[in-house]
Amino acid sequence: MSQRLPKFPFLGRLLMQLPSPLGVLPLIAVLIVWQILQKGNSPYFPPPSAWWSGIVQSAATGKLLPACLASLQTILVGMVLATAAGVMLGVLIGLSRRTARALGPLLEFCRAMPPPAIVPLAILFLGYDERMKLTIVVISAMWPILLNTASAIQRIHPILLDVATSFHLSFYERIRFVAIPSVMPSILLGVRIALPLTIVLTLLVEILTSIEGVGALMITAQRNFQSGQLYGLLVLVGLFGFFLNTVFSMIQAIILRRWPPRSIPA
Amino acid sequence: MSDPVFECRSASVTLSLSGGARPIISDINLDIQQAEFLSIVGPSGTGKTTLLRMLGGLLHPTSGEVRVNGAILTGPPEGVVIVFQDYANALLQWRTVAANVAFGIERKLPAKECTDRVNAALDLVGLSRRAEDYPWQLSGGMQQRVQIARALALRPAVMLMDEPFAALDAMTKAGLQDELLRLRDQTRTSFVFITHDIEEAVYLGDRVAVLKGSPGRIEDIVKIELPSLRDQISTRQMPEFLAYRYGLHKAIGHG
Structure with missing residues (x-):
């Protein structure tokens, strides 16, 4: 049987997810100008060379790698849990008007709560540990996934649901074989919006609580007036986010190659 | 005659819409035999789709009953399958x-x-x-x-089709019509075929039921006695074909 899925357009779609090398040029130019103009070691605007030495110094103490791994772990585990929670709640709310009505006010209340405001409460309940970090990240990052999933489920064409009924699918089979696949593009869009949120929240919680992670290193550097290191960590976080976003775009393109191109939300 | 695959006995459907309860189809009596091709024609708004959804078990008759192989229908029956007009969403x-x-x-x-x-x-x-x-x-x-x-x-024992070719061009339509007749002969499946195209109904059908009014009722059932091997060109030119076509247009109320 011939494989008719166009190979080249698919590769093209995958490559399109990669950032253009040209787009990095202005950034490099700014950094070079900064390095040239900056004389001496300013505590506010240290030159890029000082950022690098700050990072090297941090790595030499053996604190950088564990901190990076701790943050990465929270981001990835948080992402997985937020996706699971967001999709599950989103499907339930999307499928049943009654659930939507019953949970609506509670969800609106939780959604309106700024994540940093939950931190003290979470510390009270869970203490200063990884679980607390994860709880805050998951509770705050699942919203875009939940809302995208729920609204996409409500927009599933009634004919598709008639097909499921007419083929005798059980409730569980309807969700697994019809509802979730048909809203997959929207779920992935939600995950994509949630991804930077997860990074922001992980760092925020680390900065607020000094639990191990890159955020904790940043607040320590700031308290010790190591501005070079602080800038260096900032760049590291930026690269981190950039890298995760690019990887996710590629995963998204691979998964969605089976869906009609026009159904994929931008 | 053997027992019918499908029977409707004075079946009616009333839907509760925003403006209150509205009867959509009323007092439907139909039998469908094995390997029979039953076309149902009617102007839009006469409840053709509702009738088909009722036969497919997606809607319960508000009164009367529908039987499949003798058993009263309570949900989508085994051996009955629906083909929807909107293929992209189906x-x-x-x-x-x-x-x-x-x-x-x-x-x-x-x-x-x-x-x-x-x-x-x-x-x-x-x-x-x-x-x-x-x-x-x-x-x-x-x-x-x-x-x-x-x-x-x-x-399936019965295939229910809701204007399946309405969105297709004339040539594709003609090809698929002949394909359906061939499939019926090969598989001995019964067809209930809803359409608003009278020629299509006559060309395909062993019988054509006319749905009319609001709520929709079966106005007439016409037995089509054309040679069972149909041909897009010669069948459509037969005087009998044209007579059926004329009669059905009349029955529906065109001219």
């Missing part, structure tokens, strides 16, 4: 053609038998070479054939 766009055709049987049959049936169904509609494509890569006529293959894979 197919699972993220599944390959073969996986779409397998959709109705994959949870019930062992994998081997499932594959065999899928291949057989794709063969019947002439889509074997597109088995690994996705529906959105096919033309409208091909997508509708995928839906027909998905229905055939179930080996």
